[in-house]
Amino acid sequence: MIAVIMAGGKGTRFWPRSTVTKPKQFLTLASEEATMLQQTYARFRSCLPEENVYVAVSENYLPIVREQLPELGENRIIIEPEQRDTAPCIALTASFFMRLERDEVLVTAPSDQYIPDTEELMEALRAAEQAARNDGVVVTLGIVPTRAETGYGYIETIENVEYAAKFGERIKEVKAFIEKPTKEKAEKLIELPNMYWNSGIFIWKPSTIAGYMMEYQPQMWSVFDLKDDEFRQSYALLPKLSIDYALVEKLERLYTIPIEFMWDDVGTWTSLERIFSTDGDGNLLLGNIFPFATRNSIIYTEQQLVVAIGVEDLIIVSTEEGLLICRKSDEQNVKHAIAALTADQEGRQA
Known part of the structure; x- marks a missing residue:
């Protein structure tokens, strides 16, 4: 399994501490000793070999990444010409590994989440990996909600005995994505037993991403056939789309592994x-x-x-x-x- 840490966000809700020149993933928010990026990298490195942990980042933040992760080799940095949100970033990541002819399961994860229990995280990811090895299968981690949160999207799931027998008892089929709700709606959602927060952590193969990109975002995917300056210019013109909106909400073979350990996206003060x-x-x-x-x-x-x-x-x-x-x-x-x-x-x- 390969982990790709996405470190290109702007973190504007943490202004004025998080700025365009140094957004929140490069700050010591959840720890006095390590930045969010450093914590996330250490989390994956504790369970995966060095050569299987990558960082995807826009070109303008390369100097900060090199400073904060000096042990990260240049061959493990996936460089975005510009920030274009998670859909282009994940498409670039899939293209990167396809060119290397590597189709191992990828974990695409944000760089700014607080997850102190690394062992339980990896246990959930290993369960997701078993399902994601199958062509076309996408798995996300669903967080058991602890409050009526309006800043997160929600995932509605259904029990499916067939999928549970095939992919493991922990897995649930995703029925629908629910956009960030009002306070009143959130209070109703958390009362439902089949409702989870969307963690933004996805587990899938590069070929799975590529296949869905060709189906649902063919114009975006075509950019990755271009070379050098033409690629850079075209990438800069890509729409800023989240991976949820661009792909995930459209999928049928989508599953969730529910998790109850401490998790926070550290998105607000x-x-x-x-x-x-x-x-x-x-x-x-x-x-x-x-x-x-x-x-x-x-x-x-x-x-x-x-x-x-x-x-x-x-x-x-x-x-x-x-x-x-x-x-x-x-x-x-x-x-x-x-x-x-x-x-x-x-x-x-x-």
């Missing part, structure tokens, strides 16, 4: 409350901070002293890049606000 301990007032304080009559808030500062008085249910983040002040309940809008800010700045420069 409040996710840190599930990793680190809060104080007696429910505050998560990172940096030089003096809270006074402050409750249930997340405050981060890199250098200057922050004094918070009478603050409740807020996210306050101070870095050289900027200052964020946001209600916890509005944190999903950080991404949209930064997109609007970027568009405004680009409009002023035009």
Whole structure:
């Protein structure tokens, strides 16, 4: 089995700590010693041989990857000419291994997830690998939900005795993908026994990816027949599509291995409350901070002293890049606000 760590995301919901020049996968968010990328790499290296762990990254982040993973050989870096979301990245990955005439099962995994139990993760991946060896079979890890989360997509499954007998008792057939729900809908979804969070971790063969790309995204797949400058120019023009939207939601031979161990995609500031301990007032304080009559808030500062008085249910983040002040309940809008800010700045420069 081969693990491909996708390290090309922007992590805008972690602004102003996560920036375009150094997004969250290259930051020490879930650990004081290692970045998210370093943790993910170590997780797979603890269970797989060195030659079977790869990193897929856009060209502009190559220097950071080389700095943070000096042990990673150049032949194990899959380079995207530009960031184009997970569908082009995974298509590039499949093309990369097809050219090497290697069709072992791939795990395509994000670089910014928190999974402390490596042993249980690998046990689930090995179970998924058995099914994914079959042509056309795609397996994902489904997370047993612990709260009414609006920031994740959901997977609805059904029991299938035939598939369970063929691929193992743990496996479930996927009936439908459900987009990120409202709070009210999420509260109903987590009451259902056949509902899981979509982890974004997929297990499949390069030939399986290639076959589905030719069927559902032929224009995108045709780009990988091009060479050198023509390929680079065409890749830069590919649509920014997630792999879920481009392929996975369209598939029939799709299965899930449910997992119950600790998992978090570390996608927002409040996710840190599930990793680190809060104080007696429910505050998560990172940096030089003096809270006074402050409750249930997340405050981060890199250098200057922050004094918070009478603050409740807020996210306050101070870095050289900027200052964020946001209600916890509005944190999903950080991404949209930064997109609007970027568009405004680009409009002023035009």
